[in-house]
Amino acid sequence: MLRNLFKSRVLKFLILIVTMFVLTRIPASAAIPNLDGDTHPNRLKLSECLIDLKKAADWDGEQASEAARRICELRQDHAKQKARFLASQDQLTKIYKDSSRFKEYLPTAITDSWQIVKSCIDFKEGFTSTHNIEDLTLPEKIRSQCYSLGADFIESHLSALRERYK
Template identity: 85%
Template sequence: MLRNLFNKRILKFVILIIIMFVLTRIPASAAIPNLDGDTHPNRLKLSECLIDLKNVADWDGEKALEAARNICELRQNHAKQKARFLASQDQLTKIYKDWKRFNQYLPTAITDSWQIVKSCIDFKEGFTSTHNIESLTLPEKIRSECYSLGADFIESHLSMLRKKYKSASGG
């Protein structure tokens, strides 16, 4: 009985070590948090935007079409800025992954860049109150701005890095 209990504990310990090892080997880019909340950057068709508009406002005709187009445009910009942010993270990873001096900081840098975007969203949403169509448009605007801020932050670092090494190489 003692031996059986001992074997179960050893097995649990080995499993725990394996899980910890696997989790530490997952690249930081694989852990993409969902900061989209109630937004829908993937619902880009005019018909989808119109349906969503009808859920929050009882508008018809040209006014509804114009509002739906605006919602779709905001969603497209949200998706574009998010893609730009993800691409800047990928560039950061590609540049630093082989630098032994810096690659240990990549997971933290990626996590921190997500935190910058999240903090921006939390800050802006904390000071907003929406109703009607704003419940569809304002969150999209906020996410576009915050993803853009995150991308600008990373891209400014990458630009500085490129200038530094371009001038150092004499080019």
Template identity: 55%
Template sequence: MIKIVCKNVIWGFLAVLIAILVSGTIQTWAANPNLDGDSHPTRFKLNECIADVKEVTAWNDKETLDAARNICEIRQSHAKQKARFLASLKKLQEQYQNYTNHGFDKQLPTAIADSWTIVKSCIDFKEGFTSPHNVAVLSVPEDVRSSCYSLGASLVESALFNQTQ
């Protein structure tokens, strides 16, 4: 009888431990999802952009170079806005992590997850209204993400601004 009770306690303890580990993993993943999709915000060297343009077009050298420069610029904007969004989330977390007066410390994980949801919903919405072809298959995903990360960063920054006045 004691063996059965001990065995059940151990299994119960393991189940709780696994649930804690799984929930912690899910929250970490949900708070920082990969929304890059078909974009390549880290491929903004000119030779990389030229290679990508050549994969989707058969243009002359001048047209290819002009398009590649444009793609690199859009990718850099995407990377910049994503970094701005991540920095704003970090500031939000730093500002409210120990602020317990109004329960902001408990709201913080939800606010961060909601911020990611807003950016993802923006991307889904905008991509739902596009059907790019030719070189636009390279620029549209970058442009969409750049604008959606900018929207998310502005939203988070406005929450920081309102609380610091």
């Protein structure tokens, strides 16, 4: 009997409608792609950075400590710029989500802003060659710069919008 229910066109139609309803209720900012690759913006403790450094370079003593601190700083900046980018997307969403004129473009704008960051990362990584500690530092720098670029792009639009409606 259960098989007959699943074969039923009505049940399939209802499942399709419910699925479409659920998917359209997920905010665009919920679909966050992972652009972090091999970076670790959440490993911010000096001990974690030191462990990661030891995997990439055979350094000891003060040289290792200083390099680990630098890695942690870059990871913190990466995390900060990513948070700034996400916050700017949230601001954009808040402003346009109820706009009858622009809300249909909002999902595309959010997707496009992610694409800007991804393209920036792909471009910069395409022209780099790393070894040793650069394997840890350069990807963090690149992501920090690219998230900053994405945030700047959205924030410039929001700033222009505020100026327009003063």
